[in-house]
Amino acid sequence: MAEGAGALIAAPLVPAFLGSFGGAIDFIFNQRESVQAGGQIGGLGQIWDLASTQIAISVVALLLATAIALPIGLWLGHRGVGEFLAVAVGNAGRAIPELALIALMVAFIGTGNLNVTIAVTILGIPPILTNAFVGVRQVDRGVVDAARGMGMSELAIIARVELPLAIPTIMGGVRTAMVNIIATSTIGSLAGVKTLGDLILGPALYGDEGVIAGAIVVALLALTFELILAGLQRLLTPRGLVLQRAAARASA
Amino acid sequence: MLGFVLPLLAQVQIREAGSGATTCEGKNDAFCPGFVIDNINDYVSPFLEHIVLVLASVLAGFVVAMVLAIVSHGRRWLIPVFIGTTGVLYTIPSIALFLLLLPITGRGTVTALIALSLYNLQIIYRNANAGLANVPDAAKDAGRGMGMTDRQLLWQVEIPLAVPEIIAGIRIATVSTVAIATLAIFAGAGGLGEILYNEGIQRDVFKTNIVFGSVLAVALAISFDGLLVLAQRFIAPWRKVRAL
Numbered sequence: 001m002a003e004g005a006g007a008l009i010a011a012p013l014v015p016a017f018l019g020s021f022g023g024a025i026d027f028i029f030n031q032r033e034s035v036q037a038g039g040q041i042g043g044l045g046q047i048w049d050l051a052s053t054q055i056a057i058s059v060v061a062l063l064l065a066t067a068i069a070l071p072i073g074l075w076l077g078h079r080g081v082g083e084f085l086a087v088a089v090g091n092a093g094r095a096i097p098e099l100a101l102i103a104l105m106v107a108f109i110g111t112g113n114l115n116v117t118i119a120v121t122i123l124g125i126p127p128i129l130t131n132a133f134v135g136v137r138q139v140d141r142g143v144v145d146a147a148r149g150m151g152m153s154e155l156a157i158i159a160r161v162e163l164p165l166a167i168p169t170i171m172g173g174v175r176t177a178m179v180n181i182i183a184t185s186t187i188g189s190l191a192g193v194k195t196l197g198d199l200i201l202g203p204a205l206y207g208d209e210g211v212i213a214g215a216i217v218v219a220l221l222a223l224t225f226e227l228i229l230a231g232l233q234r235l236l237t238p239r240g241l242v243l244q245r246a247a248a249r250a251s252a
Numbered sequence: 253m254l255g256f257v258l259p260l261l262a263q264v265q266i267r268e269a270g271s272g273a274t275t276c277e278g279k280n281d282a283f284c285p286g287f288v289i290d291n292i293n294d295y296v297s298p299f300l301e302h303i304v305l306v307l308a309s310v311l312a313g314f315v316v317a318m319v320l321a322i323v324s325h326g327r328r329w330l331i332p333v334f335i336g337t338t339g340v341l342y343t344i345p346s347i348a349l350f351l352l353l354l355p356i357t358g359r360g361t362v363t364a365l366i367a368l369s370l371y372n373l374q375i376i377y378r379n380a381n382a383g384l385a386n387v388p389d390a391a392k393d394a395g396r397g398m399g400m401t402d403r404q405l406l407w408q409v410e411i412p413l414a415v416p417e418i419i420a421g422i423r424i425a426t427v428s429t430v431a432i433a434t435l436a437i438f439a440g441a442g443g444l445g446e447i448l449y450n451e452g453i454q455r456d457v458f459k460t461n462i463v464f465g466s467v468l469a470v471a472l473a474i475s476f477d478g479l480l481v482l483a484q485r486f487i488a489p490w491r492k493v494r495a496l
Binding site: 021091095097099100104182186190200201211212215216222223226 | 340342343344345346347348349350351352354355424427428430431432434435438444445448449452453457459462463465466469470473474477
């Protein structure tokens with residue numbers, strides 16, 4: 001193992017029993033010579049390059065998917081129409097393999113950041129749309145009638161009654177969407193975008209330790225986003241809803 | 253090791269395929285039905301491997317999920333523990349999970365099966381748990397009134413009434429797994445990923461195989477879903493639960 005000249009920080013002491021995991025952790029922190037192809041690989045610099053591209057694509061895709069799917073889901077749910085559409089979109093979203101979507105895109109549309117972002121967005125839409133629909137349908141109709149009786153407009157009912165009460169379900173959909181998005185942006189590296197998938201899918205260049213390093217960082221990235229979105233869900237959930245659920249649990 | 257050699261072999265074949273630039277597959281402009289018909293035998297084993305990956309991992313996930321659901325049913329404090337643990341596993345992208353298992357189980361079908369089973373476990377456990385929780389109190393009271401023990405109540409009242417939710421969970425798990433299992437190729441297992449990746453993207457982006465591999469995957473998901481809807485009508489004809 002060559003101690004890379006560009007090592008950003010010293011490697012932590014890696015216990016021997018970790019085996020390949022130890023090598024992978026070393027790969028993350030220290031640059032090294034590529035045994036297979038020559039040149040410098042690994043190290044925090046490269047990991048950050050790959051991770052930051054993936055984070056950018058994933059965040060843009062999640063925002064786009066939410067901007068497209070949430071209004072449609074809320075509106076369909078509010079009107080109580082299009083249940084078939086909401087269910088079918090949700091099922092189709094699960095049935096489309098991300099590898100097939102990326103492969104079809106490479107074959108017929110093209111590669112690059114824009115195309116991958118679009119493909120990734122497509123896989124983020126179904127869970128948000130379906131969950132927004134279901135979340136709104138689950139809102140007590142009596143509450144909606146009360147809001148209407150108070151003179152609220154239909155848009156105000158959606159924005160100030162149904163949306164807040166459906167937040168837990170909607171955020172469940174957003175979290176599932178982000179799981180899909182991170183997974184798909186990883187294999188976006190097959191479509192010419194330098195994400196962490198470049199490490200995972202490149203054993204010939206990075207060796208097994210690089211592959212495992214990529215897998216570790218992708219897993220950490222996914223867990224970090226999950227924690228952030230779970231925190232966001234807590235912030236957005238109306239206090240009344242939290243109290244109501246706590247009371248229901250206490251009496252059960 | 254085979255995982256490294258196979259893509260190289262595919263590269264060798266392309267040159268031959270590319271030499272006939274007058275044929276449909278040589279031009280590689282669009283989907284070539286003729287190529288699929290001529291080589292239909294080459295698609296059989298990846299397709300069967302894919303079916304095995306899906307069935308084995310759904311079955312394993314189902315068995316473990318039911319054991320966990322029954323264990324946590326009597327000990328309610330375990331439910332958040334199980335949901336939290338399986339939820340964390342579910343968050344990790346499948347492709348990362350496959351390769352995180354690499355140092356432990358090596359390249360091959362076992363690694364793919366473990367990762368896929370863990371996803372199925374999460375989905376089915378959640379649904380089984382919800383199904384058991386949604387059994388009406390009146391049904392349980394009636395069972396108790398008839399003198400049933402806790403065990404009889406579980407097996408003769410609660411589990412049968414939870415069947416629609418459990419099958420809904422199996423449907424979601426099966427359809428998702430058909431899609432995710434295409435990535436098993438990167439864990440060194442076969443399946444339809446072989447057609448999409450080794451024989452598709454790696455073979456100078458061979459459009460025919462990419463289209464046909466995608467069609468096979470979606471058709472398989474739809475067929476499994478249809479079979480499970482039928483099974484649901486047969487096993488639990490009294491109630492319909494939509495898989496959302």
